[in-house]
Amino acid sequence: MRIETEILMKKYKDSLFAAAYSVCRNPADADDAVQDTLIQYHTIDKQFESEQHIRAWLLRVAINKAKNITTSFWRRQSVPLEDYMETLAFETAEAGSLFEQVMKLPEKYRIVIHLFYYEDYAIREIADILHVSESSVKVRLMRGRKLLKKVLKEEWDDDDQ
Numbered sequence: 001m002r003i004e005t006e007i008l009m010k011k012y013k014d015s016l017f018a019a020a021y022s023v024c025r026n027p028a029d030a031d032d033a034v035q036d037t038l039i040q041y042h043t044i045d046k047q048f049e050s051e052q053h054i055r056a057w058l059l060r061v062a063i064n065k066a067k068n069i070t071t072s073f074w075r076r077q078s079v080p081l082e083d084y085m086e087t088l089a090f091e092t093a094e095a096g097s098l099f100e101q102v103m104k105l106p107e108k109y110r111i112v113i114h115l116f117y118y119e120d121y122a123i124r125e126i127a128d129i130l131h132v133s134e135s136s137v138k139v140r141l142m143r144g145r146k147l148l149k150k151v152l153k154e155e156w157d158d159d160d161q
Contacts, residue, residue: 003054005042012055013038016062023066033065101151109144112137
């Protein structure tokens with residue numbers, strides 16, 4: 001017995017996600033586990049006895065995929081930002097505080113600001129690295145600076161009181 005992958009996805013994706021999330025406790029990793037599970041189902045040439053057999057197989061594979069993700073090299077090597085910050089040396093406390101705020105920005109702003117200010121790449125080079133237009137890089141830099149200015153202004157206002 002085989003059921004189309006699209007039908008199974010609509011029917012079981014939420015329960016597969018819940019099972020994977022219970023193992024890895026991270027929505028992005030759980031999504032990856034579900035996607036990998038459905039890809040594996042789609043690509044294998046296996047016949048199942050019934051729909052319950054398919055569901056049990058999908059859940060088992062999703063849980064195993066989630067376990068693999070949680071025990072992967074990259075996951076074991078990742079550290080919280082606070083722990084990473086302790087390993088870095090900055091010339092001043094303000095430089096460390098600024099870097100910490102940059103790392104808290106949304107990814108698309110954080111990357112361009114990091115490349116521009118910390119790695120000394122030109123706007124054209126950043127555009128080539130990220131495969132975006134130069135105007136996109138300029139907009140992201142401007143918006144990232146605005147966010148940083150707002151956060152740092154709030155921080156400085158709190159210090160004054």
